Amino acid sequence: MSGSIFSLWQDIKDLARSLLYDKESACLLCATHVSGGQVFCDDCKQTYFRPDLNRCSHCGKLLESQHTECEDCVAGRGPKGMEQAVAWGHYTGAWREFIQNVKFKSQPYLLKRLGPPLGDFALRHLPPPNWIVPVPLHDERLGERGFNQAAAMASLLHWELGIPLWEGLHRVQPTAPQVGLSRKERLHNLESVFQIVSSSQGLKQIQGARVWLIDDVTTTGATLEHCAKVLKRSGAAQVYGLVLAAGLEKGQKKDYSASEFGVIIGSDRRESVTIF
Numbered sequence: 001m002s003g004s005i006f007s008l009w010q011d012i013k014d015l016a017r018s019l020l021y022d023k024e025s026a027c028l029l030c031a032t033h034v035s036g037g038q039v040f041c042d043d044c045k046q047t048y049f050r051p052d053l054n055r056c057s058h059c060g061k062l063l064e065s066q067h068t069e070c071e072d073c074v075a076g077r078g079p080k081g082m083e084q085a086v087a088w089g090h091y092t093g094a095w096r097e098f099i100q101n102v103k104f105k106s107q108p109y110l111l112k113r114l115g116p117p118l119g120d121f122a123l124r125h126l127p128p129p130n131w132i133v134p135v136p137l138h139d140e141r142l143g144e145r146g147f148n149q150a151a152a153m154a155s156l157l158h159w160e161l162g163i164p165l166w167e168g169l170h171r172v173q174p175t176a177p178q179v180g181l182s183r184k185e186r187l188h189n190l191e192s193v194f195q196i197v198s199s200s201q202g203l204k205q206i207q208g209a210r211v212w213l214i215d216d217v218t219t220t221g222a223t224l225e226h227c228a229k230v231l232k233r234s235g236a237a238q239v240y241g242l243v244l245a246a247g248l249e250k251g252q253k254k255d256y257s258a259s260e261f262g263v264i265i266g267s268d269r270r271e272s273v274t275i276f
């Protein structure tokens with residue numbers, strides 16, 4: 001190789017390395033330089049993942065108050081049939097935009113760096129499962145979008161933690177968009193949507209098992225609730241939900257009056273998303 005070609009080759013290699021290095025050492029949400037293999041900068045960790053806040057011990061929503069359960073769950077309006085769900089971050093700002101880019105702009109590769117921190121978070125908050133199960137997409141939507149974001153997350157966790165995937169849960173009916181619907185309307189919308197379609201071997205595997213049910217976002221918990229019910233009807237012993245993001249219940253409430261429920265429901269609707 002002549003000197004000039006070698007030098008050009010060296011320049012290309014250096015450029016490629018620097019691009020790769022820069023990409024891997026930038027905060028995934030704001031592009032600030034981060035070191036030591038971090039995925040998020042300290043500011044983004046604090047703003048979007050709120051390690052200082054409790055999660056509702058039932059539905060996983062972030063809580064500004066010192067309560068261990070959100071008001072919806074205290075009032076019996078939380079998701080039923082699940083042991084617990086937990087949300088990694090708050091569905092807002094750059095984290096919300098990131099999740100929407102993954103899903104609606106078909107950018108599943110953005111999830112790639114989340115494996116280690118998401119795996120750590122999950123193991124710190126949930127007991128280790130026998131199986132990881134993604135919330136399924138209907139075939140029609142899968143055809144439009146090209147991938148299922150929950151399945152991409154489940155696959156990341158599978159590779160990160162070495163926990164097997166169970167793929168017998170299916171969405172057998174497309175559902176109308178959930179945006180703007182109340183919890184009751186969402187539950188009605190989801191009747192008979194999920195079913196187990198599995199071999200007898202698959203059914204045997206789920207008997208008595210502890211499952212992590214994976215989705216990107218939860219608002220009312222209706223989707224997780226329906227999937228959990230179907231899994232339990234088929235023999236799963238425990239179902240734990242894990243999502244990238246959920247809403248935040250504002251603090252400073254001293255009791256659970258009707259007007260305060262109104263505030264929470266309103267805030268939930270402002271955070272409304274399509275959860276499939």
Ligand SMILES: [Zn+2]
Nearest residue numbers: 027030041044
């Ligand atoms: Zn950042």
Ligand SMILES: [Zn+2]
Nearest residue numbers: 056059070073
């Ligand atoms: Zn709750």
